[in-house]
Amino acid sequence: MIYPSQREVKMQKFSYHTHTNSFGLFDGRNTVEEMIEGAYKAGYTELGISNHLIYHPNMHISSEAQKNDKMFHADKQKAKDIMTAVAQEIREKAKKAPIKVYVGFEVDFFPSKKWRDDFENIISEAKPDYLIGSTHFMRTPDESLVLNLYHLKESNCPESEIDKLMICYWENIIESIKSGYFDFIAHLDICKLFGLGIGPKWDELKRKVIDTLDKYHHPYELNTSGWRKVGEQHPHLWMIEELNKRDVPIIISDDAHKVEHIAGDFDKAEELLAGINYKNRYKPNIKL
Numbered sequence: 001m002i003y004p005s006q007r008e009v010k011m012q013k014f015s016y017h018t019h020t021n022s023f024g025l026f027d028g029r030n031t032v033e034e035m036i037e038g039a040y041k042a043g044y045t046e047l048g049i050s051n052h053l054i055y056h057p058n059m060h061i062s063s064e065a066q067k068n069d070k071m072f073h074a075d076k077q078k079a080k081d082i083m084t085a086v087a088q089e090i091r092e093k094a095k096k097a098p099i100k101v102y103v104g105f106e107v108d109f110f111p112s113k114k115w116r117d118d119f120e121n122i123i124s125e126a127k128p129d130y131l132i133g134s135t136h137f138m139r140t141p142d143e144s145l146v147l148n149l150y151h152l153k154e155s156n157c158p159e160s161e162i163d164k165l166m167i168c169y170w171e172n173i174i175e176s177i178k179s180g181y182f183d184f185i186a187h188l189d190i191c192k193l194f195g196l197g198i199g200p201k202w203d204e205l206k207r208k209v210i211d212t213l214d215k216y217h218h219p220y221e222l223n224t225s226g227w228r229k230v231g232e233q234h235p236h237l238w239m240i241e242e243l244n245k246r247d248v249p250i251i252i253s254d255d256a257h258k259v260e261h262i263a264g265d266f267d268k269a270e271e272l273l274a275g276i277n278y279k280n281r282y283k284p285n286i287k288l
């Protein structure tokens, strides 16, 4: 028997899930150059920059909070212009970078045909190198109402409706896996930051997510940002263990929103994976 402490733990030297403050429109704190420099100093061999693509035709831009959130788009053309510009900016800066730098988008997925058509149009000019599938929303099944988890308080959503809308949170993740759009799926249980989706009543849906990742052999991430926010990585350890049993590929992400977050808690993540002998590690295969 080999104990994890005796095994040489190799550190993953890249992240494909990071953010910048490009054009003052995104929620990172640093510029593209600063993030590249930070990644280089952290010993990364490559860096993926994945700013948010958050678009839905029914996005409630009218609420105060979302009006201030410049990443939220209900206007397809505006979303397209911004995502094309940010991809261009990263590609320009990548030319002078000491490491490989890739353009990704962290995409808030929605299953409707309308959203898919618009999404395909939005990315058609930017042509990102890879895509991360994310769900930061609760919604009704028909997407007539989409509510961002970070702005739930301002939405005045009645308590009694939340469980119903949360079912679609998990269904949304399942559909994002099936969509085939994404290189990997982000932070499966980001909802726990808001005290949502916690407790045994959600286990069945979480197991459905696990079954779908297994069925499609779809990569997902161990997101270390959970440690700095709620003291636990994303997703729960039991989910990682279950996915390991099924040999589903995993990637570690720092979800860095500033230079100081780069490679944050990677040692802890490596130890966790070594401790359960997680073998199937994932890295997007990008050819430029």
Ligand SMILES: [Zn+2]
Pocket (backbone or CB within 6 Å): 106, 134, 136, 186, 187
């Ligand atoms: Zn995210």
Ligand SMILES: [Zn+2]
Pocket (backbone or CB within 6 Å): 017, 018, 019, 106, 255
């Ligand atoms: Zn992110």
